[in-house]
Amino acid sequence: MTRYDIRLRRKALSKGQIERHMDFKGLYPKEPKEGKKARWFRILAIVLAALAIGAMMYAGVKRIRDKPKPVPQEDVDIFDEFKTQ
Numbered sequence: 001m002t003r004y005d006i007r008l009r010r011k012a013l014s015k016g017q018i019e020r021h022m023d024f025k026g027l028y029p030k031e032p033k034e035g036k037k038a039r040w041f042r043i044l045a046i047v048l049a050a051l052a053i054g055a056m057m058y059a060g061v062k063r064i065r066d067k068p069k070p071v072p073q074e075d076v077d078i079f080d081e082f083k084t085q
Contacts, residue, residue, distance in 0.1 A: 077083075
């Protein structure tokens, strides 16, 4: 037996180790399942966020479309005090 064979035998898994890890689900921690309340809350939050974004877009477009017309100002002469009539 060569030293390479000995090294491979040392690193090889025994039958008990193989049987212990046949079920890979046991190696990983179980993920908690999402409850119904959490799912509905997430859906409601997404819908409300979409409605809020839509309302902001609508308000912005309406504000741009309905610009107030500028009010014409009167010509004011600051030197009216010094004028003689």
